[in-house]
Amino acid sequence: TSKNMIAKSKQESLKIPHTKKTKFVSFDGSIEIVSQHQRPDRFRNLEQIPKDVIRIGRGGGYSYAAPSFGKNILTQEMTSFNRILEFDAKSQTVVVESGVTLKELLKWSFRKKLLLKIQPGHPDITIGGCVAANVHGKNPHKDGTFVDVVLEIKLFHPDHGLMTLNRTQNSDIFELTCGGLGLTGIIVSVKLQLDVLLSDRMVFERTAIESMMDAVEFFKNNLDADFISSWHDGSPLKKNFGRGVGYEGIFADGFKSNKLIMPKKKALTPFSRANLPFSIWNKTTAAITYSFYRKREITGPKTYERNVFDSMFPFAGSAKSFHLFFGKNGFAEYQILVPFNKIEEFVNDVTKLIKIEKPPLIVIFMKPFHGNQKYLRYSGSGITIALDFQRSPITTKTFSKLDDIIISYG
Ligand SMILES: Cc1cc2nc3c(=O)[nH]c(=O)nc-3n(C[C@H](O)[C@H](O)[C@H](O)COP(=O)(O)OP(=O)(O)OC[C@H]3O[C@@H](n4cnc5c(N)ncnc54)[C@H](O)[C@@H]3O)c2cc1C
Incomplete structure (x- = not known):
């Protein structure tokens, strides 16, 4: 202009x-x-x-x-x-x-x-x-x-x-x-x-989660944990959608080491994140990976320890490939904070939308929230839901439908 x-x-x-x-x-x-x-x-x-x-x-x-x-x-x-x-x-x-x-x-x-x-x-x-x-x-x-x-x-x-x-x-x-x-x-x-x-380590407990609403119950039982979150399979397949794993973590007692342990390799930058020329993630690979990963997570030991650095920055270590796998074309995240009293209705609406549109939704992350929303601030009381998609025209269409759903809540 x-x-x-x-x-x-x-x-x-x-x-x-x-x-x-x-x-x-x-x-x-x-x-x-x-x-x-x-x-x-x-x-x-x-x-x-x-x-x-x-x-x-x-x-x-x-x-x-x-x-x-x-x-x-x-x-x-x-x-x-x-x-x-x-x-x-x-x-x-x-x-x-x-x-x-x-x-x-x-x-x-x-x-x-x-x-x-x-x-x-x-x-x-x-x-x-x-x-x-x-x-x-x-x-x-x-x-x-x-x-x-x-x-x-x-x-x-x-x-x-x-x-x-x-x-x-x-x-x-x-x-x-x-x-x-x-x-x-x-x-x-x-x-x-x-x-x-309190410690150089955190102790985590994994819980098998059957649905997004199941995660809400899981959060309500663990609101005072130092770490609480869940991931869910985003695959529109009936059987898998919403299944996932919940994680609850608390600081361990005392220090085993007085040295901060950090990964040797650099975390991703916006440039290195886009290193792969193509996306490894798509509806099929995500469904297979998360189903396999979930099985491995819930059949493994229920509790485990992580050092502070890995607990704070999972995307710099064990979960690094998650963003990398989206390749050069990248990903698109839709994150929304849903008040507790609307969560069931919203989860139903989103589930319906995903099953109809069948977008390349790779994974869903959830966490409970507490606070006051003010100005542009992302805060409030409820559950934050982050939906991570492969970037595509169906994703763009799904985003505008998600906007419509949210607007309809007033
Ligand atoms: C792998 C990964 C995991 C993440 N996990 C979380 C999470 O768990 N929770 C969460 O809330 N966010 C998360 N984020 C998002 C991230 O915390 C925010 O985007 C944050 O703002 C990035 O900080 P930055 O220093 O890179 O700022 P930039 O990306 O450089 O800037 C972000 C914003 O801050 C402003 N800004 C930055 N520095 C200044 C300054 N000195 N003065 C004025 N304005 C400034 C910029 O104008 C811009 O509006 C994650 C991001 C990544 C990549």
Whole structure:
């Protein structure tokens, strides 16, 4: 459009210092855009950008979608803001720059036998990204969402400079920034509440789950676990649909090792995720794999231990191939938080839809949630259901039908 062209020519003529052109790709593989990219390594870099340049903050780039880049938009990637600034042992609080990753923070806090209790599933996600997406961890029913561990934020806004945000100072902007997808400004540093790390290991128990509603019962019986989730076969085949395994985990007692054990291999990036030229996942391979995997899981020992790193970041270790197998064409996730009193109706509607449309739904993940929804924040009380599909025209059609179902609930 002409508006875009004006914005583009404006940006090009502005000659933004220390920027380059970069090809960005969303983790789900759906969006690829070349745009201006800067990796600021000092506060001055944030101030140097002319005020009329449209910009957006970026952390590790692990969002499934593309909220950290866009055509004719300057992306300020904050990964060089990666220092741990202050620590108060008494209150177990830490101030970190926004580009510190979950892995780096865990490496540091493990030595102090402390833990950030809300951690999404990939180790290279940054604290800035956790704030901006108001992420959830292993039991959002027990622990809430990321806003619940954020005490204060330092935010850079082109018109207002460096701002301090907390629950008493600029509280409205604090609320908007937690879950605000970077739209309120650049998050520079964050003060976080940590918790005591009870062990270097977690103890898990597997439970065979027959249906999505069966998982809801399973969650209700384990709401206080440190880790709770389930996966379900998404295959539209009558026999298999909704069958899965539930996992409940609690921290073990004491430390076996004072060293944090981490996988040697790097976790997937949005680029390496797309390494395979074709998708291994399709309706048939998913049905076979998950049926086999379920059998193996439920006939194996009922309880088992995992070290903290693998418990926090399963997608960096044992479950790494899950995303890789979608290949270059990528995947599409539909995630919805359903209130407890609507869950049965919603599960019935979704089951019907999947059986009629027969989309390439590979797997379904579920977790219980507790919290208050506000602004753009993904939070509330109920069950979060994530449906992961192979990307295809039938998937797109199914998404719009899912939208219709959700809208019909009001
Ligand atoms: C394998 C995998 C597992 C995941 N598991 C979970 C999970 O269990 N729970 C969950 O909630 N999420 C999960 N996610 C999603 C992930 O937690 C979020 O997408 C998170 O925002 C990614 O952080 P990032 O540092 O990569 O940010 P990016 O992807 O770079 O950016 C995400 C958003 O944050 C903004 N942003 C980032 N840094 C800043 C900053 N310094 N200032 C201003 N804005 C900023 C961006 O503008 C953008 O809107 C998972 C993702 C992957 C790939």
